[in-house]
Amino acid sequence: MKIEKIDLYHITQSLVSPFTTSFGTELDRHCLILALYADGLVGWGECVASVDPGYSYETTQTAWHILTQFLIPSVLGKELDEPEQVQEWMSQVRGHPMAKAAIDQAAWDITAQRDGLSFAQKLALPYPEGPREQVSVGVSNGIQPSVADTLKVIEGRLKEGYRRIKLKIKPGHDLELARAATAAFPDVAIMLDANSAYTLETAVPIFQAMDDLNLLMIEQPLAHDDILDHSLLHPQIKNPLCLDESIHSAHDTRLAITLNACDIINIKPARVGGFTNARKIHDLCREAGIAVWCGGMLETGVGRAAQLGLASLPGFTLPGDISATERYYKRDITQNFTLNTENSTIDVPTGLGLGIEIDFTQLEEVTLRKETFRNR
Numbered sequence: 024m025k026i027e028k029i030d031l032y033h034i035t036q037s038l039v040s041p042f043t044t045s046f047g048t049e050l051d052r053h054c055l056i057l058a059l060y061a062d063g064l065v066g067w068g069e070c071v072a073s074v075d076p077g078y079s080y081e082t083t084q085t086a087w088h089i090l091t092q093f094l095i096p097s098v099l100g101k102e103l104d105e106p107e108q109v110q111e112w113m114s115q116v117r118g119h120p121m122a123k124a125a126i127d128q129a130a131w132d133i134t135a136q137r138d139g140l141s142f143a144q145k146l147a148l149p150y151p152e153g154p155r156e157q158v159s160v161g162v163s164n165g166i167q168p169s170v171a172d173t174l175k176v177i178e179g180r181l182k183e184g185y186r187r188i189k190l191k192i193k194p195g196h197d198l199e200l201a202r203a204a205t206a207a208f209p210d211v212a213i214m215l216d217a218n219s220a221y222t223l224e225t226a227v228p229i230f231q232a233m234d235d236l237n238l239l240m241i242e243q244p245l246a247h248d249d250i251l252d253h254s255l256l257h258p259q260i261k262n263p264l265c266l267d268e269s270i271h272s273a274h275d276t277r278l279a280i281t282l283n284a285c286d287i288i289n290i291k292p293a294r295v296g297g298f299t300n301a302r303k304i305h306d307l308c309r310e311a312g313i314a315v316w317c318g319g320m321l322e323t324g325v326g327r328a329a330q331l332g333l334a335s336l337p338g339f340t341l342p343g344d345i346s347a348t349e350r351y352y353k354r355d356i357t358q359n360f361t362l363n364t365e366n367s368t369i370d371v372p373t374g375l376g377l378g379i380e381i382d383f384t385q386l387e388e389v390t391l392r393k394e395t396f397r398n399r
């Protein structure tokens with residue numbers, strides 16, 4: 024398939040409620056949406072880099088720059104056979120995984136459509152069991168003003184049907200919160216995400232004090248670029264330790280496994296440059312007995328459909344940060360994804376490719392900037 028044209032949209036949508044983490048608050052969610060045209064088909068990708076470089080160094084603006092100046096020119100006019108090729112074409116650019124993930128996702132989508140497969144089926148081709156039809160999901164909750172407010176939020180989430188609750192924490196909003204939440208909801212799978220807010224010295228006493236709380240896991244307590252200190256923290260605490268920010272590649276994964284730095288890895292397709300790398304990390308973890316789950320970045324329906332495909336692979340044994348559309352947006356740019364409340368799952372799309380319907384009226388409504396690139 025010859026890649027003839029790419030449309031890039033910078034969009035902004037209001038979140039249903041503000042999302043506060045240890046690195047800041049988001050209310051208006053910006054992202055880039057990419058449409059890749061070849062052989063009469065369109066593949067869709069999402070770049071989830073945020074406005075601020077708080078989660079990673081990438082921002083909406085750096086991603087726009089890297090995509091328009093380097094990545095889009097590196098793929099336009101190329102003959103696309105299989106999606107793995109785009110990683111090779113984009114390899115002249117160091118880093119910038121979120122920008123790369125948008126093209127990578129579109130390449131998986133369009134080749135799945137060509138092959139008459141869903142995104143999940145195409146990703147699952149190497150596994151005899153094939154993709155799951157439903158994916159277990161949880162919900163990630165921002166830091167609230169008080170412990171009492173957090174308990175109220177959890178109660179609301181349980182009413183909505185979620186069976187796994189993630190709470191964002193930061194120094195000063197941690198131990199008391201974890202104790203109160205596990206005491207109030209002893210049968211609920213509760214996990215904490217620190218987004219790199221601690222050092223080894225500050226983490227040891229706080230997380231040791233949580234040893235008897237039976238948490239599902241503690242996610243990324245230490246620095247975004249650290250694996251070594253996580254390996255030193257790991258044997259000192261009882262709750263399972265999960266890495267998010269620290270893992271960008273198969274190489275980082277091998278390092279974490281070799282150093283015994285974690286029990287679990289959160290695989291965010293965006294953070295690892297897309298689905299080719301996400302699947303490699305899944306394979307390495309499966310072989311090493313490291314559980315994985317699919318992380319999120321407050322995706323639109325475009326990204327959510329792809330997350331569901333990834334999380335349908337056999338190694339994804341823990342609930343993902345993939346919530347229903349209504350948890351994020353009033354009106355999305357695709358059809359809504361809804362929670363199956365009887366088992367806290369979302370159905371994996373079964374249509375060709377991502378199986379999404381783009382609402383072009385709404386897409387236009389939320390677009391701040393659009394540019395078209397053609398092969399010439």
Ligand code: OSB
Nearest residue numbers: 078163318319320321322344346
């Ligand atoms: O650390 O997992 C994270 C959102 C933005 C940046 C970082 C993170 C998150 C989430 C949201 O936790 C997960 C979701 O998309 O629901």
Ligand code: MG
Nearest residue numbers: 216242243267
């Ligand atoms: Mg995280």
